[in-house]
Amino acid sequence: MNLRDAAAIHPFPGIAQLEWLAGQMRGAAVRESTKCLSQLAGLFQDQSAYQASDPQSIVYRVQWCEPVSQGTEGGLFWGVTHIEPGRVGEEYFMTHGHFHQERDRSEFYGCVKGEGILLLKNERQSWHESMRAGSLHYIPGLAAHRVINTGDVPLVFWACWPSDAGHDYGPITTDGLGLRVLRGDTGPCVVAVPVPARDTQ
Ligand code: PAN
Ligand code: ZN
Numbered sequence: 001m002n003l004r005d006a007a008a009i010h011p012f013p014g015i016a017q018l019e020w021l022a023g024q025m026r027g028a029a030v031r032e033s034t035k036c037l038s039q040l041a042g043l044f045q046d047q048s049a050y051q052a053s054d055p056q057s058i059v060y061r062v063q064w065c066e067p068v069s070q071g072t073e074g075g076l077f078w079g080v081t082h083i084e085p086g087r088v089g090e091e092y093f094m095t096h097g098h099f100h101q102e103r104d105r106s107e108f109y110g111c112v113k114g115e116g117i118l119l120l121k122n123e124r125q126s127w128h129e130s131m132r133a134g135s136l137h138y139i140p141g142l143a144a145h146r147v148i149n150t151g152d153v154p155l156v157f158w159a160c161w162p163s164d165a166g167h168d169y170g171p172i173t174t175d176g177l178g179l180r181v182l183r184g185d186t187g188p189c190v191v192a193v194p195v196p197a198r199d200t201q
Contacts, residue, residue, distance in 0.1 A: 003074040016065050016078075023080045023112045023156035025063040034061045037088070040096060042173055045180055045193070046089030058084055059093045068163050075163030082156050083116065083149040090183045092116075097146025097177060101166025104141035107159060111135045114155030117148045117190065119177045126178035128190050131157065144172055148181040150188040 016027035038055035064079025086093040097119070100107070109118065109131075116131040121144045129137055131147065139145045149155035175195050182189050 003068065003072060015067050021112060023082060023158065025065065025080060027065070029065045029067075030063055031065065032061065032063045035059050035096065043094075043096065043176075044088040044091050045182075046091060049089030049091075053088055057086065059086070060084065060095055064159075066163065070163060070166070072163045076160055077163050077165075078158070078160050080112075080156065080158050081147065082154045083114075083147060084154055085149055085152050087183060092148045092150050092181055092183065092188065094148040094181070095146050096169055097144060097172040098167045098169045099144045099171060100141070100161070101168045102162075102164055105162045105165035106141045107139040107145070107161040107165070109137040109139065109145075109147070110158045111137075112156040112158065114149060114153055115151035116155040117150055117181050117188065119146045119148065119179050119181070119190075120144065121177040121179075126192075128179060128181075131155065144177055146172065146177055148188075150181060 015029045016025045018025055036055065037053050037057045037059055040059060044050045060081055060083040062079055062081045064077055066077050068075035081095065083095065084093055111131040111133060113133050118129045118131055118137050120127050120139065122142045147157065176193060178193060178195050180191050180193050182191055
């Protein structure tokens with residue numbers, strides 16, 4: 001469906017009530033998903049610590065709304081993510097991380113509360129940005145993105161992304177982002193990790 005057809009069917013009245021500082025969305029159109037440790041297999045560095053963790057531990061929760069259907073060109077989605085404080089071994093709780101299926105689609109993140117790190121990776125490099133209350137982050141097209149909660153309280157951030165972006169989780173599952181965030185002696189440390197070699201044949 002294109003945007004003109006979508007607008008003709010549904011005139012987009014107020015689609016949700018936001019509690020900005022709590023990072024909550026309310027309304028019939030609001031969707032919600034929860035990720036627990038068992039759904040993040042293979043992402044954490046310390047496999048024995050992962051096996052020893054409670055698989056039912058909630059790592060993060062996302063609320064969002066889709067005023068147009070997924071894949072609509074020119075539309076936008078809006079959502080909020082809460083990442084719990086916690087670690088698997090020395091590695092902090094984090095989102096799965098993804099590229100957008102349509103690789104050139106960009107996104108905004110705006111942090112409400114908590115402390116964390118946004119990891120990004122494109123074809124040339126990996127980099128990171130600090131997240132704290134009030135920080136705004138522009139995730140450029142072609143960049144994979146993952147958020148890590150390095151604090152003792154939930155990390156909460158709003159997000160806005162194109163309705164035709166889609167999510168591709170596969171490359172992050174196999175290759176990661178080239179960086180990990182681990183607890184160090186003096187606080188969180190961003191460490192480089194090798195990206196697995198690929199057979200280019
Ligand atoms: C966000 C993320 C959300 C959860 O809304 O989807 O923070 O992270 P994962 O999708 O990596 O599990 C976003 O980036 N949307 O495009
Ligand atoms: Zn995204």
